[in-house]
Amino acid sequence: MQLGRGLLTAPAAGEAPAPAAAGVAARRARRPPGLLVGAVAVAVVLLLPLAFLALEAVDDGWSSVGPLVFRHLTGTLLWDTVSLAVVVTACCAVLGTLAAYFVERTDLPGRRAWAVLVVVPVGIPDFAVAFGWKSLFGGIGGFWGAALVMTLAVYPLVYLPVAASLRNADPGQEEASRSLGVGRLATFWRVTLGQARLAVLGGCVLVALVLLSEYGAFEILGYRTFTTEIFTEAQVGFDAPAACGLSLVLVVLGLLVLSGEGASRGRGRASRTGPMAARVAQPHRLGRAVVPVVGGFGVLVVTALGVPVGAIVYWLFRTTTSTLPAAASVASAAAHTAAYSAGAGLLATAGALPVAILSVRHPGRLAMVLERSSYLVLAVPGVVIALAFTYASERYAAGFLYQTAWLLIVAYAVMFFPLALVAVRASVARAPVGLEEVGRSLGRSRLAVLRQVTLPLIAPGLAAAFCLVFLEAVTELTATLMLIPTNAETLATQFWAFESNISYHQAAPYAAVMVAIAAVPSYVLGRWFDRLPASAGAVAR
C-alpha cells in the first residue's frame, strides 16, 4: 500500500478549512422546494410593477407609446429632472463627505454632538423640510430653491456610509502614506478618500434615486419633475397612457443610476489585511481652520434641522384653539398610519426571509437572479409602483383590492422591500450554519430547525427589518396619496390636505407626530447599520 504525497504536507497546528469546505456552502443538501417557491413568489410580486409597465407599452403598441415618450414635454422634464439630480448629488457628495471627514477624522470640538445633529435630518421626511422652508420663507422655489432644500434633506445618505467607512478604515494606510513622503492634503485626496470612495458612490446612488422618486417636496416648491408630472397625469388628468409613458422613461433613468452603483463596485475594493484593528486613528488637527469649520456645521444644522423643526414648532404655537384640528383626528390618522406601516413591515420582512435564506444558504445562479431582481425595485419610484398597482387592479382584476388597505400595504412592502432584505440577509449570514446542522442531526426536521434555531438567531435582524420598513412607510407620501382607501386618513394625507390649503398651522401637528415617530428611531437604526458590512450598508437607505 502506497500513501500518496498528500501526507507529506505536514499538518499545521491550526488547520485551515479544507479546500472542500469552500464548496460546502454551494453543495449542501438540495434546496427545499418550499423555500424556492416562496422566494420566486416574492420576486414575482416585486417585479409586477415593472411587468405591468412593459405590458402596457406592448399592449398599446409603439405607435401610441412612441409619441407619448418622444414629445417636447419629455425633453423638458428630462432636463429639469436630470440637471437637478446632478447638482444635488454633487452637493450632497461634497457636503456629506466633508462633514463625515470632520466628524470622524479631526479634532473638531463637540464631535459627538455634531455626529448626532447632522444625522437626525435623515429621519425628517423631505416634504417636511420643504414645508419648513416654504412656510417660513414663502418665496423659495425654482431650480435653486429645490436644489437647496433637497440637498439639506438628503445629504445624510452620503454622510452615513462615508462616516462608517472612515471609522472602520485602517488608519495605518494614512500613516504609511505620510511616511512615504506624501503630504497631508495629497494623503487626504489619495488615501482617505480612496478608502471612502465606495461609500461615497453608494451614497450618491441613493441620493439620485431619491431625487427621481421625490414628489411632495417638489410639489410644495412648485418644481416640476417626472414624478410630479406622472402624479398629476394620473391623479388629476386620469390620463393612464401618458402616465405610463412617462413612467417608462423614469424607470429607465432609475435603472441607469442603479447600474452605476454596480459598475463602481467592480473596480477594486477598500480592503484591509489582517483583523480589524482596535486602534483609533489619530485625529487630524484643525488648527485655525476650526472657526470656519464649526461655523459651517452651525449653518448646516440650522438650515437642515433647525428650519423644518423650527417651522413645525412655530406653526404649532401659532395655532389657536379655534383652528386646532381635533386631537381625535390626529390620533385616528396616527392609528391608520401605524396600522398600514406595521402591516407593510410584517409583509416585507416575511417576504425577505425566503429570499435571504435562499441566497445565503443555497447560493447559486437562481438565488442570485432572485436577489438581484428584488433590488431592482430601488430603481422604481413609489409613484410608478402605486400607478402600476392601481391600473393593474382596474384593468386585470376588475378593481380587486383597489382602494383597500391591502393594496396600500402591498405597495409599501414592495417599495421598501430592499431595506427589509438587507437587514434580514445580514442577520442570516451571521447565523452559523453549523447550528442548523446540529439541530438537524438531533432529529429535528428542516421546518422545526427553522422555527427553533434559525428564527431566534436572526430575530434582531427581523426586528430591524420591520422597523426600517415601518419608519419609511410612516413618512411615505406619494403612494399613500394615490392608494389611500376611501374615507381613511393617515398623518401624511392629512398633512398634505392642510398644506395644500396653505393651512400651515393645521398641517403642523401631523408633521410633528410624523417626525417624532420617524426621526428618533431612524437615528438609532442608523447606528445599527453602521456596524453592518459596507456593501450591505450601501444598499440601505
Add this chain to the structure above:
Amino acid sequence: MISGLEVDDLHKSYGAHPVLAGLSLTVPEGSLTAILGPSGSGKTTLLRVIAGFERADRGRVAIAGTVVEDGQCHLPPEDRHLGYVPQEGALFPHLTAAKNVGFGVPRARRRAGVVEGLLELVGMAGMGRRYPHQLSGGQQQRVALARALAVEPGLVLLDEPFSSLDPTLRASVRADVGAILRRAGTTALLVTHDQDEALSWADHVAVIDEGRIGQFGTPQGLYARPGDLTLARFLGEANVVAGVADGDRVRTDLGTLPADWAGGPPGAGGAAVVLVRPEQLALVEPGTDGVLTGEITEYQYFGHDAVARIRPDRPCGPGGGADPLVVRVPGGIVLRPGARTGVVAVGKVRAWAGEGTAEQGSTSG
C-alpha cells in the same frame, strides 16, 4: 457482531475535484476511532456525508446496521440517530445549557430527568441554567457532547472538537470526553489532523489520504508497524537506516536487531530499509567496539525529555545517505553540542526489503 459504522466505496467530488475516491471503513461497535489526515484529505467531507449534511455521489453508509446512504436512499440528517459535535461546540446561543442538551429529547424523557443525568455525566451538574456565553470553552464542549449523547445515538461524530481549546485545556478535555464516551459505550468517530490527539485518544486510527483510508489499526500498531515510510513520518519522527537481512533479524550500523518485516523478510543477505524511532536509540560512551560514533550537533530540551541530533562518522542511511540521527533521551541527561558519543538501537524495528534511496533516509518530514 454489528459494526458501529460501515462505509463502503464512498465517492464524492466537487466539480472535477474528487474528495472521496472509493473510501471504505469499518468501525467496530463501541470503539473510539480517529480519522487522521492533513487538510484537504477529505476527512471533514467524510464526516459530513456520514451525518447526512452532504450527499455522496456513490457508495454506501450504514450506521449500527441501518443503511442510511446508498445509490438510491439518502436518509435526512434528522433520521440518522447520530450525535454530532462540531468544531467550537456550536451550542445554540439563545438556549441555556439544559435546553441545549434537551433540544433533541422528546418531552416525556425530558421530564424523566434525562437532561440532568447527562449534565452530571459530563461533569456539569448544576450548571444547566447557564447560557453558552457564561461557560468556558471546555465546559461548552462538555455540554455539546451531552447534547449529542442525549438522542441515544448509534454513533457520535466529533469534528475536530478540541482544536479551538487552548493547549493546556485541550489534553484534559480530550481525555474526559474519551472517558465519557467509553462509559456510555458509544461508537465514536473523531476527525483530526493532530497525530498526538489521534494516537492518544482512539482505540483505532484510520489514516485518510487522497480520499481513501491509507491504513487502519490500533495506535500502537500504526506507530510501530506503519505500511510505508511516508505514514511512518506522518505519525512521528523517524530515522531511516540501511540494513542487511539476517533471517528474522536485520544487521545495521546501529546493531543487529529483531525485525518486523513488512511483506515478509527477503533472503539472507538481502538489502533492507529500516525504521528506527528516536526513542529506540540510546547514547553510549564512544570507543566501545563496533559501536557507531558521531558528533552531537543539536540539543533541544523539552523538560520531560530532550532530543539530540547526531552526525554519524560514517553514513548509515539507505543509498549512502548521511543524515543526522534523531535521538530522544530522558530530560535529566544534559548534552553539549560538539561532544562525541556512540549510538545503539534497541528493541524491534520495522523493516522493508530493498535498497532504498538517500532521499528515504532524510529525516525532514
